Amino acid sequence: MLRIGICDDSADARIALRAALERALDRRRGAGTFFEFSSGEGLLRWLEKHAGELDMVFLDIEMGELDGMETARRLRAADEGLQLVFVTGYTDYVFDGYSVGALGYLMKPAQPERLDEVLDRGLEARLREEDKVFLCRSGETMYRIPKKAILYFSSDRRQVSCVSTARTYTFYGKLDEVERTVGDSFVRVHQRYLVRAGAVERMDGGQIFLGEEVLPVSRAHRSAALAALARTALEG
Template sequence: MQTYRLAICENELIQAKFIQKILADYAVERGIQFHLPIFESAEAFLFEYAENKAVDLLFLDIQMEELDGVALAEKIRETVDQLKIVFITGMTERIGEGYRVSASDFLIKPVKKDQLYAVLDRVLTTIPKEEAVIVLPIEDEQVKLPLSRLICAEIVGKELVITTTTSTYSLKTSMQDFMKQLDNKQFIQTNRNWLINCQHIERVKKSEVIMANELVIPISRRNSKDVAQAFISYFRKDAQ
């Protein structure tokens, strides 16, 4: 499930919670996940953001006490360009100030659900997707592996041998337990002992699949249709 890191900086707590509820509903309806902390002042957000810049999209009230929303955005832009900012305001005359700090959009108070949904539909498409990863327990360390690098996995004796674009790893785990960590639309078993990543398939034949690294992997008669369909479905989705 795709996760986006959102934040709401709004000094009116009732308004902030109202926006938070709409955002939560949107996430459920779209099948995605939001982190949704609320900050009741620009200073509180700035303190947190200085420590941990883990925010993709900030909903920012323009009119706040002491440091206002535009001033906060200017401070953010001194060091960060990629953070998406959506201003919330009841003062339409200040909308022009948002262009100085490359605001992605604006919401006029009182915020309406359909307007917020429309903003999300536009802005979320501009946020790079977070690459899915798994963590492999290799001997006495934990190795983080992006799923895009995983080519295939094979049961060899009592171990699972994983081939990636850069390395090979051996794990003491079962195929079933390993598959629980994966996106089942991207990975498919060709037979009881082999699992492949559709992203790295070069060609599919009746009894074997040729991977992009030229590795030839056998396909059982039972799994041949499923492998062919998974290959077609994956690249059809990827092309959309």
């Protein structure tokens, strides 16, 4: 299921685009969850508390104080994998989208053929991004967390916490399963801790340092952790 944000200062435009997107998803036998925003400021504030909860955002360019282009720049700075689509009534801005890696442009009103093209590209891009993100579900929400933003995972019985540079995500699972999912860019340093090797600043005795975070390294995992960290350092 795609999680789609629609940002437009016109309520009528949001309603029309959502209806068009629902029809486009129906043609693919797919479904989407929609989040509507009346301003770029509102969207950015929401994402501060809900990082990784959107797959795609449709942005009107001509909005109030913070227009769609500046909103897109700030979104891209916070999340490189977020798919951005501009919606506009003018052709003047088409080439500006390259600077923020926009997935495409839609002229108002959005035509079904163009909407299909953009959704297809978005779904393809999402598949390509799967090896770059970690997906987890907490309650009713599915989070898409860029792996390079993750510092470490910790476990407490059946509860796993993913500590990233933005926030901490908590979900039910096993650390062994997480380790198999994230690949060899993460290293087990303790029965309860799995760290991203690239986030480690140094290892000193029985401790590992990740910025302000200090985690224990168990004797059982010390040799493997040292080898993995050395390999990461050599690979740059």
